[in-house]
Amino acid sequence: MAPLTDTKIFMKKIPQSVYYAIFTGLFGWLLVVSFNSSKRKPDSVGELFTDLSWLNNWPKWLDTPLMKWINDGWKVFIAEYGLIFDAIGYGLLRGYTELKQIIVQAPWPVVIIAVIAITYFSSGRKVGTTVFVGICTFFIGFLNPRFWDKAIETTTMVVLGIAICVIIGIPIGIAMARNEKVRNAILPILDLMQVIPAFCYLIPGIILFGLGAIPAIISIFIYACPPLIRLTDLGIRLVDKEVIEAAESFGASRRQKLWGVQMPLALPNIMQGINQCTMMALAMVVIASMIGTRGLGDEVLLGLQQLNVGAAIEAGLAIVLLAIVLDRMTQAYGEKIQERNQPVKKK
Amino acid sequence: MIKKLQTSLIALVVSVFGFFSVPLSTASAADCSVHIGDFDWDSANIHTAIGAYILENGYGCDVQVTKGSTNPILAALIDNQIDIIFEHWTDNNVQLIDPELESGNLVFLGVNTPASEQAFFVDRATSEKHNITSVEDLAKPEIAMLFKDPENPEKGRLTSCISGWTCYTINLVKLKEYGLDDLYTNFDPGSGGALDAAIMAASTKNQPIVTYYWTPTSLMGKPEVDLVRLTEPAYDESCWSDMMTVVEDIKANGPEVYKPSCACEYKDMALTKLATGKFAKEQPAIIDFANAYTIPTAVVNNMLAYYVDESGGDMEATAMHYLETDSSWESWVPADVAAKVKKSL
Numbered sequence: 010m011a012p013l014t015d016t017k018i019f020m021k022k023i024p025q026s027v028y029y030a031i032f033t034g035l036f037g038w039l040l041v042v043s044f045n046s047s048k049r050k051p052d053s054v055g056e057l058f059t060d061l062s063w064l065n066n067w068p069k070w071l072d073t074p075l076m077k078w079i080n081d082g083w084k085v086f087i088a089e090y091g092l093i094f095d096a097i098g099y100g101l102l103r104g105y106t107e108l109k110q111i112i113v114q115a116p117w118p119v120v121i122i123a124v125i126a127i128t129y130f131s132s133g134r135k136v137g138t139t140v141f142v143g144i145c146t147f148f149i150g151f152l153n154p155r156f157w158d159k160a161i162e163t164t165t166m167v168v169l170g171i172a173i174c175v176i177i178g179i180p181i182g183i184a185m186a187r188n189e190k191v192r193n194a195i196l197p198i199l200d201l202m203q204v205i206p207a208f209c210y211l212i213p214g215i216i217l218f219g220l221g222a223i224p225a226i227i228s229i230f231i232y233a234c235p236p237l238i239r240l241t242d243l244g245i246r247l248v249d250k251e252v253i254e255a256a257e258s259f260g261a262s263r264r265q266k267l268w269g270v271q272m273p274l275a276l277p278n279i280m281q282g283i284n285q286c287t288m289m290a291l292a293m294v295v296i297a298s299m300i301g302t303r304g305l306g307d308e309v310l311l312g313l314q315q316l317n318v319g320a321a322i323e324a325g326l327a328i329v330l331l332a333i334v335l336d337r338m339t340q341a342y343g344e345k346i347q348e349r350n351q352p353v354k355k356k
Numbered sequence: 357m358i359k360k361l362q363t364s365l366i367a368l369v370v371s372v373f374g375f376f377s378v379p380l381s382t383a384s385a386a387d388c389s390v391h392i393g394d395f396d397w398d399s400a401n402i403h404t405a406i407g408a409y410i411l412e413n414g415y416g417c418d419v420q421v422t423k424g425s426t427n428p429i430l431a432a433l434i435d436n437q438i439d440i441i442f443e444h445w446t447d448n449n450v451q452l453i454d455p456e457l458e459s460g461n462l463v464f465l466g467v468n469t470p471a472s473e474q475a476f477f478v479d480r481a482t483s484e485k486h487n488i489t490s491v492e493d494l495a496k497p498e499i500a501m502l503f504k505d506p507e508n509p510e511k512g513r514l515t516s517c518i519s520g521w522t523c524y525t526i527n528l529v530k531l532k533e534y535g536l537d538d539l540y541t542n543f544d545p546g547s548g549g550a551l552d553a554a555i556m557a558a559s560t561k562n563q564p565i566v567t568y569y570w571t572p573t574s575l576m577g578k579p580e581v582d583l584v585r586l587t588e589p590a591y592d593e594s595c596w597s598d599m600m601t602v603v604e605d606i607k608a609n610g611p612e613v614y615k616p617s618c619a620c621e622y623k624d625m626a627l628t629k630l631a632t633g634k635f636a637k638e639q640p641a642i643i644d645f646a647n648a649y650t651i652p653t654a655v656v657n658n659m660l661a662y663y664v665d666e667s668g669g670d671m672e673a674t675a676m677h678y679l680e681t682d683s684s685w686e687s688w689v690p691a692d693v694a695a696k697v698k699k700s701l
Contacts, residue, residue: 314520
């Protein structure tokens with residue numbers, strides 16, 4: 010209830026009409042600025058009233074100079090803060106190359122056995138899932154030996170991307186669930202992140218981080234983090250009121266309520282978020298091959314650019330197999346938690 | 357009351373439309389009509405825009421522009437549906453165009469941009485500091501380390517052509533032939549936009565870069581970008597064809613089938629203009645103008661940069677900017693036409 014009363018007080022302080030006046034003023038200012046900055050404006054404002062032909066087609070001078078502002082701002086931004094991004098990029102690159110080297114240098118049967126072992130334990134010793142994941146992993150290399158190292162590169166990027174998503178996304182999700190104001194502020198940002206075309210941040214990413222894996226990992230964060238944030242938020246808010254009331258009646262503090270009751274009960278939803286995050290991360294890595302990111306997407310792109318449909322589909326299938334492996338591993342873990350959380354009588 | 361309102365509304369709508377339709381219909385009744393073929397890359401667009409502007413305002417012609425991919429536009433030109441094109445990548449379409457020129461269906465109108473380049477480039481600061489002017493200068497480990505590949509730190513990164521394009525494989529073979537293969541990765545930037553962004557990033561951050569690139573392009577005209585072309589062994593027809601055999605083999609069967617052959621620089625292509633024989637007979641004055649039309653590569657690069665950065669993506673404004681700031685075009689046309697063009701600016 011608290012946020013609602015807050016906004017009421019806020020509304021009382023500044024009457025609605027002031028807002029309207031501010032917005033109208035801004036709009037008028039924007040019109041004047043667009044007219045003045047246009048290269049195709051009439052010689053004088055008076056001409057607009059004598060020659061009305063500008064009402065026919067959208068006039069060239071009625072054009073917000075947003076593009077110019079963004080470009081100018083972007084130049085200053087790179088000059089002032091470029092070093093910070095170089096540092097972030099360097100750190101990520103170290104992590105990426107080290108992790109990649111470890112997996113690439115391991116003999117391939119060891120990697121397959123490791124994948125099988127992880128799936129076996131994370132799925133709660135389900136034999137069917139484990140065998141299926143093992144076969145899929147084997148078939149990635151079996152499709153084309155070249156794909157093995159590329160699949161590892163792709164996986165490394167996906168894993169790093171997800172790690173960043175989890176570190177940043179889950180706290181944001183928790184904050185959203187606990188505070189209405191934070192939620193209202195963050196939701197439009199999530200919409201923007203999910204809807205803005207990938208190329209709008211892929212190409213600027215090159216200028217900040219250089220060609221290759223790093224802009225891809227950053228793009229994974231932008232593209233794949235929103236579902237994780239949304240599902241964390243949803244999971245926490247969906248926890249039964251009665252359960253929370255019970256916790257409160259035992260005198261649990263806010264922190265105890267969160268970590269002792271809400272988080273464990275929200276975990277299946279959060280795992281679903283991580284699963285969605287993984288799938289979207291994989292999709293992004295494929296798109297990122299357009300900015301020189303190595304990996305399986307690179308093979309698809311090459312196949313398509315040479316109109317070699319066979320090669321493109323072969324690489325596409327390898328991506329599907331990789332997706333199945335990653336999906337089953339994260340999904341199986343989520344199911345295990347869910348089963349653990351079920352009331353005992355259902356079993 | 358309502359009916360009255362309705363009729364007055366209709367009257368208003370009619371009068372408004374009548375009023376606006378008048379200025380629209382005055383533009384016809386010209387001395388000549390020209391149909392220009394345009395293509396889907398920006399250097400062609402700029403030449404078309406300048407040509408169209410001069411024809412429209414200087415010669416008073418009725419100009420129609422049709423834009424499309426290379427093959428459909430050239431087919432329309434051969435079919436005489438289009439009268440003239442202002443940019444033609446001659447060497448790419450020799451087999452298609454040469455017979456038409458011989459039969460007189462098409463006429464050659466000379467060069468529009470003296471040279472288009474494809475080559476390896478190094479940023480000027482690095483080139484001057486370490487005295488790198490040719491591909492041979494690249495073949496030293498300490499030079500390669502200037503361009504360190506962050507993902508493969510033992511090698512330098514040569515930002516190359518897009519994999520899948522023939523130039524990627526050509527560059528691969530060139531690296532091997534020039535002995536640069538062990539020192540540099542032939543790095544595929546993934547797309548044309550990414551290659552541009554990589555060059556732009558290195559230029560704004562003053563980082564060393566060695567890259568494959570080509571002109572005329574808007575990027576080359578930007579003030580931040582200052583690249584030095586590296587010299588390679590001079591273009592030689594037989595050497596090139598030997599190399600292309602290897603290149604085609606690699607494209608079909610993978611890099612394992614590489615055989616030592618030969619390598620030399622890309623051939624600089626002159627960009628030309630074409631018109632139909634029919635149009636040339638009907639409009640000799642316009643053909644004289646089109647024959648004289650030529651703009652140096654550097655100027656085209658600058659115009660493209662102006663188009664991208666300043667004009668807000670307005671090709672006609674870019675053409676007008678060129679006509680206002682440069683006077684070399686006045687020698688292409690008779691004085692009275694030049695005066696008319698100037699007056700309209």
